[in-house]
Amino acid sequence: LNDKKVTVVFVLGGPGSGKGTQCANIVQHYGFTHLSAGDLLRAEIKSGSENGAMIQNMIKEGKIVPSEVTIKLLQKAMLDSGNDRFLIDGFPRNEENRAAFENVTKIEPEFVLFFECSEEEMERRLLNRHQGRDDDNIDTIRKRFKVFVESSIPVVEHYDLRGKVRKIDAGRPIEEVFNAVKDTFSPYSE
Numbered sequence: 629l630n631d632k633k634v635t636v637v638f639v640l641g642g643p644g645s646g647k648g649t650q651c652a653n654i655v656q657h658y659g660f661t662h663l664s665a666g667d668l669l670r671a672e673i674k675s676g677s678e679n680g681a682m683i684q685n686m687i688k689e690g691k692i693v694p695s696e697v698t699i700k701l702l703q704k705a706m707l708d709s710g711n712d713r714f715l716i717d718g719f720p721r722n723e724e725n726r727a728a729f730e731n732v733t734k735i736e737p738e739f740v741l742f743f744e745c746s747e748e749e750m751e752r753r754l755l756n757r758h759q760g761r762d763d764d765n766i767d768t769i770r771k772r773f774k775v776f777v778e779s780s781i782p783v784v785e786h787y788d789l790r791g792k793v794r795k796i797d798a799g800r801p802i803e804e805v806f807n808a809v810k811d812t813f814s815p816y817s818e
């Protein structure tokens with residue numbers, strides 16, 4: 629993986645801001661592979677891995693899983709995909725995640741897509757999702773919001789200082805958000 633020129637876009641935004649929804653749209657139009665760190669962690673729980681119980685507890689508490697666990701899953705998924713363009717959704721979530729990923733993979737993101745949305749709207753979306761996620765209850769949602777503000781926003785600020793953040797108003801209908809997303813990806817169309 630290190631020898632190839634790999635293109636990575638980090639997709640960040642609060643819980644329920646629409647990262648997964650928009651990534652599904654992006655992969656249909658551009659040649660990217662979508663890797664949701666949260667989905668990889670949930671698959672790891674289901675697989676019965678020795679880390680499963682630990683991961684499950686952290687997700688239930690809205691806490692950030694240790695970097696080495698998440699990075700290993702991301703690296704494996706990148707290799708397995710055979711692709712060289714990735715949307716990494718929901719990672720890095722704190723400065724430690726960010727620094728560890730850079731150190732281990734030597735990959736810097738091309739840019740960071742940042743979905744901005746009010747907590748009121750995100751809460752409404754999460755409580756209406758009904759997909760059986762352990763963390764879609766009001767107690768865990770509040771914890772996720774707090775971790776997002778305290779730990780994840782600094783990552784966005786790090787990249788903003790380097791001119792890499794493409795901020796999207798994600799409080800609008802899905803199609804309108806996607807129109808704004810498309811503008812940021814037009815240089816990558818095949």
Ligand code: UP5
Nearest residue numbers: 643644645646647648649665666687692693718719753802
């Ligand atoms: N919806 C989407 N867009 C809409 C729109 N424009 N208008 C109206 N409705 C819209 O969308 C959420 C819901 O809203 C859906 O029902 C959708 O139809 C609707 P979705 O696209 O799923 O939003 P998303 O931002 O992906 O929300 P998600 O809940 O996945 O975000 P989180 O960041 O909270 O979840 P994630 O899976 O990334 O992480 C979960 C947990 O895993 C974390 O809290 C943490 O404990 C752990 N984790 C780590 O520890 N490390 C990691 O690196 C990643 C995760």
Ligand code: MG
Nearest residue numbers: 647648664666
């Ligand atoms: Mg998601």
